[in-house]
Amino acid sequence: MMRATSLVILLLLSNTFAVVAPRAQEQDAGAGAPPALAPGQAPPLPKPGPLAQPRSSIQVGFPTVLTEYVISPSTLRPARVALGQKLFFEPRLSGDGTVSCATCHDPARAFTDGRPLAVGIHGRVGQRNAPTVLNALYNKTQFWDGRVDTLEQQAALPITNPFEMGSASIGDALSRIAGDKDYQAQFMQAFGRDVNEQDMLSAIAAYERTLASFDSPFDHFIAGDGNAISDSARRGWDLFNAKARCHLCHALTDNQPDATLFLDSDFHNVGIGILRHHVVPLAQQAERELAKGHVTGIDTAAITSEMSVLGRFLVTRKQDDIASFKTPGLRNVLVTGPYFHDGSMQTLWDVMDHYNKGDGITNPWLDKDMQPLALTEPEIDDMVAFLASLTSAQYKVTGDQEYARQLALSKVNRPQRDTARAFGPKPKQPEPPPL
Structure with a gap:
């Protein structure tokens, strides 16, 4: 059974999605410094290109056995990955149509943004650096503080975070693409259903699971x-x-x-950073203000407030986790x-x-x-x-x-x-x- 599963995954990653890779010089002209932004200005929207394509498993160093354990082959159906890639670059998922997932995770910058702190809707600057999405499929938890476990959960939170994509809700974001006939056709092809929240997040996560990066x-x-x-x-x-x-x-x-x-x-x-903050009062404040297990509250605090420095403590409330990342x-x-x-x-x-x-x-x-x-x-x-x-x-x-x-x-x-x-x-x- 394991060998059959491995074959399925290899076929999916290597043959179904693989694009014959140009030489590195043709793919990568050098990203350079990110552009300066005026106050209130969101970063420019990255465009999909060769570096945004799902990665082949035909890479020296690709961990075949490990990948078998972290990917269900059914999630990597070509139609789902293609839909997820399109959604990853879709600015209509943001509150004002100016940012997308790729704003903070630009393929030209190895799916980061080159900035110290992530910048989102209305030029709002968060409290944390944007981590790469490359190899995120192997993470046991997502985000710097591990506040969610899956890529589906990770895909959801930035859409509604007021400093990231700023939609009022996932349903609000979905409503802006639900009437698009191309999306209607792609959702039907990928999932056999109309446009819906669960499948949108599943598609984005499916695309992210193809971004395995080795061959160094x-x-x-x-x-x-x-x-x-x-x-x-x-x-x-x-x-x-x-x-x-x-x-x-x-x-x-x-x-x-x-x-x-x-x-x-x-x-x-x-x-890192702990001496710039009064950590104990912040921890006490976090205990009072954040209901235990209230992930949305933790997400907002982590990105928009000085409580960000508390790190993993925001999730576990364990003193040993203060300022741990x-x-x-x-x-x-x-x-x-x-x-x-x-x-x-x-x-x-x-x-x-x-x-x-x-x-x-x-x-x-x-x-x-x-x-x-x-x-x-x-x-x-x-x-x-x-x-x-x-x-x-x-x-x-x-x-x-x-x-x-x-x-x-x-x-x-x-x-x-x-x-x-x-x-x-x-x-x-x-x-x-x-x-």
Whole structure:
């Protein structure tokens, strides 16, 4: 049965949807910086193109067995995926017809938006960085705080969030496409029913489940091509699993390297942003204002208010989860900056400097694995070279341009670097105050 299921999925992903991929240079001209926006202006609408197409499973490094467990073959019917792709770029799902899912998840930017914080309807700036949709099918939970489990649930919340797409309700968004004859025909073909809310969300999720992204130089290296990555990147891979301690969060276990998704499906407080906020009063306020399990309330607080810094605590109400956020996968990380849940860091050198000093001295909820690393400058360069090697073939040109940009910036601006702390002992953390 497992082998039959695998064959179905491979046929769906590889043959039914596969488009013969042009060379990377033909697909990817480099995304560049996102355009500046006037006050109240929504970002320009991205257009679908080759990079928006469902990905083939014929990729070096594609995790066939894992994919069998996370995808039901029936969800990947071609008509459903095609409908979902169209809906993903549909601005009529927003309150004023100016933004779509692709506004924050632009295929040209590896399904991110290139901005520190996501910008939605009426130019409203949220509290969190837009994560990539690539490989989201493998996430056990969705959003930075894991407030929903499925891609169907994830597709729904931005449509009604007042800082994202701003529709009054899912039904309100649906009403603006329900009379469209093309949509009527596509819903009937995909689901055998008229236009409806459940099928709309199912179609968007089906499209997102085809966005598996592998086939990076690192994948070719793991597959046996010793020349696929540089000597620097190979040293970075060794550091990743040892001295740099990255594997403690970016692997399924602490003891075994993970060359697939680079995540642990868990949540951690790594010292980002917490000192800018009065976290304890915010946690107390959250307890009062958010009914437990009220997902819509959590979604609004996470995107529109200072409570966003509470992270996973908004979902679990556990003190240990204060300011904890989901471990993101690292594939295409070079082209999905700025970094962290608040987009507060511009380069991978900044990211490595942050971890190198074990940031968070006065943060009582700092993850236990955060500590000074004593990485030298050449070792930090090796780490960045490894992270750059995780860039999929479709984004090679963008990756090369972004690496050059970040490298140049790192030569003149390293705001996170603290060499003394990086080579010092781990400081004693304060005890968490009572809520």
